[in-house]
Amino acid sequence: MTGSLAAIAPTIPAPQIQYGQLSPMLLVFGAAIAGVLVEAFSPRPLRRTLHLAITLGSLAGAFILTVFLAGSSSLFGGGRAGNVAAVGAVAIDRPTLFIQGTILVLAFISVLLIAESSHEVSAFAAQAAAVPGSAEEREGLLAGISHTEVYPLTLFAIGGMLLFPAANDLLTMFVALEVLSLPLYLLCGLARRRRLLSQEAAMKYFLLGSFSSAFFLFGVAMLYGFSDSVSLSKIAIAAGGNTQSSVLLYAGIALLGVGLLFKIGAVPFQAWKPDVYQGAPTPVTALMASCTLVSAFGAVLRVFYVAFGQLTWDWRPMMWGIAILTMLGGSIIAITQTDVKRLLAYSSIAQAGYILTGVVAASTAGLSSSMFYLAAYGLAAVGAFAVVTLIRDQSGEAGHLSRWAGLGKRSPLVAGIFAFFLIAFAGIPLTSGFTGKFAVFQAAIAGGALPLVIVGVVSSAILAFPYVRVIVLMFFSEPVLDGPAVVRPSAFTSVAVGIGLLATLVLGVAPEPLLRLAHEAAAQLFVR
Amino acid sequence: MISPANYVALAAILFVIGGVGVLVRRNALVVFMCIELMLNAVNLAFIAFARLHGDLNGQVIAFFVMVVAAAEVVVGLAILTSIFRARKSASVDDANLLKY
Numbered sequence: 001m002t003g004s005l006a007a008i009a010p011t012i013p014a015p016q017i018q019y020g021q022l023s024p025m026l027l028v029f030g031a032a033i034a035g036v037l038v039e040a041f042s043p044r045p046l047r048r049t050l051h052l053a054i055t056l057g058s059l060a061g062a063f064i065l066t067v068f069l070a071g072s073s074s075l076f077g078g079g080r081a082g083n084v085a086a087v088g089a090v091a092i093d094r095p096t097l098f099i100q101g102t103i104l105v106l107a108f109i110s111v112l113l114i115a116e117s118s119h120e121v122s123a124f125a126a127q128a129a130a131v132p133g134s135a136e137e138r139e140g141l142l143a144g145i146s147h148t149e150v151y152p153l154t155l156f157a158i159g160g161m162l163l164f165p166a167a168n169d170l171l172t173m174f175v176a177l178e179v180l181s182l183p184l185y186l187l188c189g190l191a192r193r194r195r196l197l198s199q200e201a202a203m204k205y206f207l208l209g210s211f212s213s214a215f216f217l218f219g220v221a222m223l224y225g226f227s228d229s230v231s232l233s234k235i236a237i238a239a240g241g242n243t244q245s246s247v248l249l250y251a252g253i254a255l256l257g258v259g260l261l262f263k264i265g266a267v268p269f270q271a272w273k274p275d276v277y278q279g280a281p282t283p284v285t286a287l288m289a290s291c292t293l294v295s296a297f298g299a300v301l302r303v304f305y306v307a308f309g310q311l312t313w314d315w316r317p318m319m320w321g322i323a324i325l326t327m328l329g330g331s332i333i334a335i336t337q338t339d340v341k342r343l344l345a346y347s348s349i350a351q352a353g354y355i356l357t358g359v360v361a362a363s364t365a366g367l368s369s370s371m372f373y374l375a376a377y378g379l380a381a382v383g384a385f386a387v388v389t390l391i392r393d394q395s396g397e398a399g400h401l402s403r404w405a406g407l408g409k410r411s412p413l414v415a416g417i418f419a420f421f422l423i424a425f426a427g428i429p430l431t432s433g434f435t436g437k438f439a440v441f442q443a444a445i446a447g448g449a450l451p452l453v454i455v456g457v458v459s460s461a462i463l464a465f466p467y468v469r470v471i472v473l474m475f476f477s478e479p480v481l482d483g484p485a486v487v488r489p490s491a492f493t494s495v496a497v498g499i500g501l502l503a504t505l506v507l508g509v510a511p512e513p514l515l516r517l518a519h520e521a522a523a524q525l526f527v528r
Numbered sequence: 529m530i531s532p533a534n535y536v537a538l539a540a541i542l543f544v545i546g547g548v549g550v551l552v553r554r555n556a557l558v559v560f561m562c563i564e565l566m567l568n569a570v571n572l573a574f575i576a577f578a579r580l581h582g583d584l585n586g587q588v589i590a591f592f593v594m595v596v597a598a599a600e601v602v603v604g605l606a607i608l609t610s611i612f613r614a615r616k617s618a619s620v621d622d623a624n625l626l627k628y
Contacts, residue, residue: 128610129610131613131614132614171589171592174592174593174596175592175596178596178599178600182599182600182603185603185604185607186603186606186607189607189610195614196614196615196625197625197626199607199610199611199614200611200623200625200626201626202607202611203556203607203608203611203620203623204623204626206603206604206607207550207556207559207560207563207604207620210560210563210600210604211547211550211563211566213600214543214546214547214563214566214567214570217567217570217593218543218566218569218570218573220570220589221539221570221573221574221577222573224574224577224585224586224589225536225573225576225577225580225581228577228581228583229585230585230589274626275626275627278626279625279626
């Protein structure tokens with residue numbers, strides 16, 4: 001009976017999943033699920049310790065697995081560019097592994113900030129459901145509890161970030177985009193202090209984020225209509241063999257571009273960035289400023305290099321315009337900022353513009369310099385936001401810049417470290433910012449984008465102004481009377497600041513090893 | 529028999545209606561519903577293309593979109609209700625503490 005059924009029914013071949021190659025992502029997702037179980041079954045006093053062990057352990061483990069994969073001969077033996085795993089859904093190649101490794105390092109440092117508990121119980125709300133100012137909220141605060149759900153949420157977001165740049169078809173990319181975004185929307189709204197701001201940031205991020213996801217998805221639908229597939233390589237083949245102009249193809253590129261450029265915060269899709277960066281708890285801002293940016297750029301690079309690699313002449317003018325707008329818009333609006341997190345947000349917008357000049361080059365040099373810039377900027381950004389968490393007064397972090405006046409006289413070390421990060425963002429030599437800018441601008445010139453580089457240099461000069469203003473404010477003006485104090489950092493924040501500082505300095509003085517690594521990772525571009 | 533190409537046009541129209549709704553409506557819930565309308569327009573486009581190409585993938589993608597949209601509703605409504613409880617208003621214009 002069963003034999004005859006099997007003879008009639010066509011056999012469905014089981015898909016081949018390369019678990020080994022997907023192991024970094026699987027480990028992070030598995031740890032996130034374990035974190036949910038901890039939240040459900042472990043007694044409250046134990047939770048934070050367990051979460052920390054699981055979160056940091058899985059991130060470190062995933063990084064080690066990534067390094068192993070990068071050295072494995074089965075993936076890259078015989079000059080192969082990599083492998084397309086999980087029936088074409090996920091591409092494991094050298095640029096992906098470089099980006100994933102970067103994300104894991106940055107995520108590890110961000111989790112250290114998230115776990116910080118020496119200034120107050122935690123940076124996150126006691127009960128997010130309690131109305132701000134209510135008796136219920138006071139009870140939670142007095143009990144000294146906080147949401148430990150942030151650890152599994154962070155891990156889910158990081159898992160999505162790892163998958164986003166590795167996705168080899170647009171459906172996987174969309175699912176990864178949502179897996180990384182949804183936990184971030186929630187994390188933004190969980191601040192312990194200034195909860196109305198935090199909730200507002202979460203709502204703005206959520207509404208604008210899902211708006212942009214809809215654009216992304218409609219772009220995917222257009223490309224599916226054009227090429228009968230959502231696989232990046234099949235879209236590339238269909239686009240390459242396309243002789244007459246196609247509305248579907250160009251509408252697809254544009255709409256997909258909107259969705260992706262929103263995530264990196266390029267002008268004119270930047271409106272969410274300052275609000276969300278300011279309102280979100282600072283450790284979450286650090287996570288978004290570093291890991292989300294790296295991940296989103298990884299996806300931008302893959303889509304535009306693989307799927308639209310033969311259409312460079314079609315999308316380049318659009319990218320030129322956006323890069324120019326982003327560099328100038330970010331740096332000019334940064335001048336008027338009075339809140340340090342908003343200032344760093346506009347700075348992050350401008351930095352996204354500089355990295356876009358590397359993307360526009362559409363070459364191996366463009367890819368390697370973008371990846372180097374992402375790693376260098378991510379490390380400096382995490383360090384800068386870590387410093388921001390240390391400058392506090394009674395109401396929590398002192399965000400307003402007027403409160404920072406004279407900080408350099410009271411705590412020269414912390415002010416000096418922050419000034420160093422600002423100098424790195426401005427791209428002064430002997431910092432990682434200079435090396436990164438030099439690399440992307442060099443790639444852009446080689447790719448024939450000299451005007452873009454000129455705009456980039458002008459915008460860096462503009463952007464240096466707000467940075468210098470903050471430095472002058474910290475070191476050359478009188479301290480405010482009841483000004484904020486610099487709290488003594490615990491080991492967690494010290495390590496985060498230390499790594500950021502060390503990386504910014506080393507990548508400025510001796511960038512050769514990481515540059516070479518990025519160059520080797522980019523040598524064969526993406527696997528198709 | 530209506531040609532599947534017409535459904536693609538209908539999907540585009542629905543998508544634009546949703547997009548305009550997001551931009552002009554002031555109630556956060558209505559804005560969110562407009563986003564859902566855009567996602568459903570995308571589903572219609574996928575299914576119409578699947579029919580045009582005689583390929584099942586488009587229909588499967590529509591299921592994925594539905595699942596993701598459901599997850600988005602869970603997260604979104606949680607955020608919107610917590611804001612409503614704090615401010616007694618669901619207007620996106622009232623949430624104006626963060627600007628410039």
